[in-house]
Amino acid sequence: MVTKKTLADGVSLTVLPSTQFKTTRIVLNFIAPLQAETITQRSLLASLLETNSQDYPTQADLAAKLSAMYGANFGISVSKRGNTHVFSVVMTVVNDKFLPGETAVLTEGLAFLKQVLWRPNVSVGHFDTATFDREKTNMAAYLASVYDNKQAYASLQLQQLYFENSSAQRLPSFGNVNDLEPITASSLYRYYQQMLAHDQVAITVLGDVDVSAVTTLLADLPLAARTVTQPTVFYQQALLDTVAEQTEVQPTNQAKLNLAYQVPTYYYQPDYYALLLANGIFGGSPMSLLFTNVREKASLAYYASSAYDAFRGLITVQTGIDATNVTRVKEIIAAQLATLQAGEFSDELLAQTRATIKNQYITGLDSAGNLTTQALVRQLVPEAAVSTADFIAALDAVSKQQIVAAAQTIKLQAIYFLSSKGGDK
Structure with missing residues (x-):
């Protein structure tokens, strides 16, 4: 039976019990109103946070930790759902029941998520400069590469043409080069703090887990109560006068x-x-x-x-x-x-x-x-x-x-x- 709980105001948990998979999948969705000025920031932040952290200062360190957790998978992505922008943190670990001896990979995996999300690679008031510069350069290269994929490019151009009354809907979920340029290591760190404090959070756990135990583990995440004003999720546009x-x-x-x-x-x-x-x-x-x-x-x-x-x-x-x-x-x-x-x-x-x-x-x-x-x-x-x-x-x-x-x-x-x-x- 699906279990739904409220961990704090604006923070929900859904547990989907299943013996179908040999893994447990944990997803933390940070949900915000779709705004043109924040789409690119959220996309860059996703790339930055999945690269390293204070505890795992290099990509190799982070990859080694995942390998040590029996090949756990971790990633962060962004998506648009109507009038919302969703920042999704995903962790998949092998269910302890299928591992030899006494293991606690789910507990270890949630501790890893906590470290990566709440102990990012920062100096005083800004993200690590070398990491930030590298990820910003990588993102600029990716955004430029979309131009070379003509099928994707045409799809995005149609979107820009159709959504003439919404700058946020015109933008792809991963942002654009013009909005990327002015982002700094300091401004992105400030936005990161704002996102953690104010976004609606919807957590989903899928697997053969003990609901009470997983609730206790997730309650340890520093997700304070927040006031959530959820916009109408559906975007509705008036008919254009002419095609x-x-x-x-x-x-x-x-x-x-x-x-x-x-x-x-x-x-x-x-x-x-x-x-x-x-x-x-x-x-x-x-x-x-x-x-x-x-x-x-x-x-x-x-x-x-x-x-x-x-x-x-x-x-x-x-x-x-x-x-x-x-x-x-x-x-x-x-x-x-x-x-x-x-x-x-x-x-x-x-x-x-x-x-x-x-x-x-x-x-x-x-x-x-x-x-x-x-x-x-x-x-x-x-x-x-x-x-x-x-x-x-x-x-x-x-x-x-x-x-x-x-x-x-x-x-x-x-x-x-x-x-x-x-x-x-």
Whole structure:
């Protein structure tokens, strides 16, 4: 049975008991309102804190400690969930029950997390200069490398084009070069202190653990009570007056045509299951209309798919094409959406899509990472706390008419085209 506890105001613990894995996974999520001015700071901080600490002053020292804990895994990442930015600290250790002799790897692992997070490599009032400079340089190089990955670049450019009214939503979860430059070792240390003191904290533990014992261990972390003002997690954007379009010319072997559509449907809110199916039929499954008709039948795309962002009410279509075919590809994509909205798809495609979504959901239950992410989503969206049986039943209950109604809310908002030629426009 899932156990939920409040360790302090603004600090929650969810224990997911499971004998499915031979490991225990601990995730500390620091959740803050999404703000353009802090995204890059949080991303750099993640890189910095997972590199070394006072107790492990070099990366080699830190790696040696993880190895000594029977190959424990540790990492820090950042992500966006609608109107929130999540700083996730993840530790995975082997369950003591599978180790020889008397061991206490879980206790040791939590002590390690405490050391890394609350005893960082700092001098008086600032992060260690050498470590900070190295990680800042590494991050600048990474951000520059995104430009070379044209598929990722096109996705980010579409995001900038669509989210014209939100500077925070326009930015990727890992930040940008312009905001990186002014960050100093001192300013980042001040932000680090602010994050530890004020962010909402959602802790998840997954594994075969004693709930009382793990609660006692986690209560030892210096997480004081904090006042949390949680924004509405879903980002809702008004419809644009006209479709935003941008064409960019760059050296590239394969043109990218990406489109953004607004939908007024969010995680586990009314019509969520209908829109899941609508997106799957449109381009979110292997037998989708986009894949079958744009890529396979017309042979106009190297890839063609759609993705549904249920935190931001957004469906994106991504394609890789020959630039000379851009107008025809736009027309065929529009035709597939029209087919979906008219309900002119087969019962076989609907059944295949339903089965695919079920299989994806069930397969995710075998992933420790997916299960702890699911726990975070349920923290942000309480309606998401559904059982597997309820999820499948709700998906099965959606009628074709409901799918069509959901599809008719899909509105084209932005088109981004990247090529080396400019296309046939």
